[in-house]
Amino acid sequence: MQWDDLMILSQSHSAISGIDWAIVIAYALIVFAIGIAAGFRRRTSSSGKQYFLADGNLRWPMIGLAMFAANISTVHLVSLAESAYKFGLVFGNFEWMAGFTLVLLALFFAPLYLRSRVATLPDFLERRFNRRCRDWLSFISIISAIVLHIGVALYTAAWVLRGVLGIPIGHTILGIDALMFFVIVLGVLTGIYTLVGGLLAVVWTESIQTVLLLIGAMCVTLLAYWKVGGWDAMAATLATQPHPLADAEGSEKVTWSTANFLDMARSAGDASGMPWYAVLLGYPVIGIWYWCCDQTIVQRVLAAKNEHHARVGPLFCAALKILPVFIFVLPGTLCLALVQQGAFGGEAPASAKDTYTFLISQLLPIGLKGLVIAALLAAAMQTCSAALNSTATLVAYDIVKRTRPSTSEASLVRVGRITTALATVLAIVISPIFGHYDTLFQGINSMIAYLAPPITTVFLLGVFWRRASGRAALLTLLIGGLLGLGAFLGDWFKLYSMNFMITSFILFLGCLLVMIPASFAMPEPLKPEAEALIWSRWSEPIRGPIARPWVMDFRVLASVVLVIFVVLYGVFW
DSSP: OOHHHHHHHHHHTTOOOHHHHHHHHHHHHHHHHHHHHHHHHTTTOOOHHHHHHGGGOBOHHHHHHHHHHHHOOHHIIIIIHHHHHHHOGGGGHHHHHHHHHHHHIIIIIHHHHHHHTOSSHHHHHHHHSOHHHHHHHHHHHHHHIIIIIIIHHHHHHHHHHHHHHTOOTTOEETTEEHHHHHHHHHHHHHHHHHHHHHHHHHHHHHHHHHHHHHHHHHHHHHHHHHHHTSHHHHHHHHHHSOOTTTTOOGGGOOOOOOTTTTOSOOOTTOTTSOOHHHHHHHHHHHHHIIIIIOHHHHHHHHTBSSHHHHHHHHHHHHHHTTTHIIIIIHHHHHHHHHHHHTTTTTOOOSSGGGHHHHHHHHHOOTTHHHHHHHHHHHHHHHHHHHHHHHHHHHIIIIIIHHHOTTOOHHHHHHHHHHHHHHHHHHHHHHGGGGGGSSSHHHHHHHHHHHHHHHHHHHHHHHHHOTTOOHHHHHHHHHHHHHHHHHHHHHHHTTOOOOOHHHHHHHHHHHHHHHHHHHHHHSOOOOOGGGGGGSOSSTTGGGOSOOOSSGGGOHHHHHHHHHHHHHHHHHHHO
16 A cells, blocks of 8 residues: 555545644644754753753653653553443543552652652662662563553554554555554654653653643543533433444453443453452552552652652642543543444444544544544653653663763763664564454553562562561562563463452562561661661651642642542542
């Protein structure tokens, strides 16, 4: 398929107009220019701190927006809508439960990270335990950034572009599979501006792209909500009409039940595979790793101007996490109700994976359609750029600087740029792995579930228990990593069937059973530099006078965030 064929195919499927194309291309060029401008703003500085940590000068609004942006990828818009089309709002738990773990980051982890003034979380682990723990976490963090952040973002963004253009699976563009063609274009474009501008380019573009993403998602939700006739009409339709996939064959088959389709809590045996106890037990394990111990996410906190901004930034992000259930998850359920109402003339998504692109093509007028497609690309590019920068930081500081302490700052920046280029290529090659899973959201969270338990265990005990020893931590990371690999392979080859959230909790218990006895069996004196990295009691980080103005005190803000999420769960539980 050549470019002329692509344009004809696009027009024949009424995908996007010339105006929409112009908006998408203009957006891509603007983001690219902003990223390059961030590089020039650094002028000719060779400071590693400026390149990797934006000179340690980020304030809370930018930290919160950048954390939210680094988390929200195209996989959220595509897979959350897909899951909601099949099972309702239950997968919104991944968004609202994040609010609680972000409060943990703000209260307990962020102050220790900032006081240690580390550039990476593996560096923090070395100061608390030992160098071998740092090496292990560096390797795992690099792999997770390339596979879980960059790879999945590129794959889902390419899937969206293929969908909105109406290109059938297996067709080619310029002799390359269409899906891989879009993966390559998006990867190269994002890699270039990240390579040139460093973290400053990432944060600038993330802040802008987050606003665009929210506007685009809100447009889809509001139009679908208006068209379906409101909440009561949607609920009534869901309660009386059959699910269009209820009798489908293969992976799309669902067990249709309207009794709790709009509830967040499900009982055992629910078709979603997400019973309430699996969420309560499993999410904290994967959430603490993702939000409190993952370099890609926490790097914005490491670059905070001071401890106040390091605490308030994650709380601002937590407040933003209220929105995804309504603007990323709900559209899938609205789409189902509209299909049941016959609102699209009998048409329905060809596959649940196409739910979001189907809504875009059916609901949005010319111009606005291009804006929302640009928002989808924004979601992918911002996640890729964040992970690329964190990968470059890890390689520069945890591998090169550690093995060659005399390496100059200018050399570290060069290493970071080379790493960015190589990571982009590797992510492009690896991205098709996510086609193995029934849903992309299941794929990424399953992998996190097997990766997170040992890291969550080591960080939790490391900051709250003085007797946790370095040798016990290393043993936990190694044994936990092997157990997680075994669980992943068993799942991949369908050797067992267990909810991945429950699996994650069981692995976490296993890691605790390794680290606690091992710390008693292999005790070590606490290093002097580790004294400041441990809380003597859980209440220590929330003591002190109330800040002025009191409404900006992190304890007040954390309390407000917690109350909001408790109320939301009270309504939707």
